[in-house]
Amino acid sequence: MGWNGASRGEIFVLDDDAALRETLSLALQEEGYDVICFADGAALLSLARNRVPACIFIEVRLPGKSGLDILKKLRAEDYPSPIFIISGQGDIPMAVDAIRNGALDFIEKPHPICEIVAPVKAVIATLPQLRGSDGRLKIPPLHMPGREPLTRREREVLAQLVVVATNKEAARQLGLSPRTIEGHRSNIMKKVGVRNAAELIHRMLSENPGSKPWWEGSAESRGA
Incomplete structure (x- = not known):
């Protein structure tokens, strides 16, 4: 799989929870980001072939392939976007697995949206400067x-x-x-x-x- 394209200031959100997708999407849009939401990993992987977002949020527990499977797939192909893993049923081994496989952070639900958006802004602002x-x-x-x-x-x-x-x-x-x-x-x-x-x-x-x-x-x- 080859990854092409450049960041357009977009953020991908992958979660089968419609309410979480909407809440996180609105918060990120208020900060000026274009947000594209996905309910399944296959749709995200398909679009990611041609576009590289500023960062990606992936829920761990998804129908079919898990969020960790999607993370490992992207990282195995050297996909450049920072990836945040989110979960409402996470544990320490799962968090360690996510970080070891290239997640920038592991965020547990429920989590104040403002505390999610702030580090995203910092990461997006910092990486180009490095x-x-x-x-x-x-x-x-x-x-x-x-x-x-x-x-x-x-x-x-x-x-x-x-x-x-x-x-x-x-x-x-x-x-x-x-x-x-x-x-x-x-x-x-x-x-x-x-x-x-x-x-x-x-x-x-x-x-x-x-x-x-x-x-x-x-x-x-x-x-x-």
């Missing part, structure tokens, strides 16, 4: 006094995380095993003090311009 004029990823400085600096390898893994890469994708890019990437990812989250990739990007938004990047640390840590 690429330089040459198209390559650039990591903005983070000034976090008292935090342990990231090693060189952790900074490389972080560069993959901020573009919503899965452990498998990051492993392929860096020539490491997915298990090794998972270990580095865990260390990064602990050092930065966040729980998931969405919080990591939010933290990057709160950088202190002009300050020395906290993760660079000493010469020893830079060469680690």
Whole structure:
């Protein structure tokens, strides 16, 4: 499956709950986004062949293929849009599975709509800024006094995380095993003090311009 097209400021919402689709759609439309809703995964995958939205919301429990199946399908084909998984019957293993397979965040229902829209705005605003004029990823400085600096390898893994890469994708890019990437990812989250990739990007938004990047640390840590 080949993915083509560019973001048009659209957001896809996949959920078989009509009330949730309408509520989330209206909230996102009020923020200026064009929202396309789907009741089944096949319809979303069909449109996604030709269009790349700013982000996607996917309910876990769907008739037929689950939301996690749709997530894995998109990520297996390197689909570039950030994906939020939502569920009213989620649990910790399910959330971990979603994040490991490339979801930017796992959102449990019921959840205040305002608390869903805010991180979406932050993520959409941030991701384009993380690429330089040459198209390559650039990591903005983070000034976090008292935090342990990231090693060189952790900074490389972080560069993959901020573009919503899965452990498998990051492993392929860096020539490491997915298990090794998972270990580095865990260390990064602990050092930065966040729980998931969405919080990591939010933290990057709160950088202190002009300050020395906290993760660079000493010469020893830079060469680690």
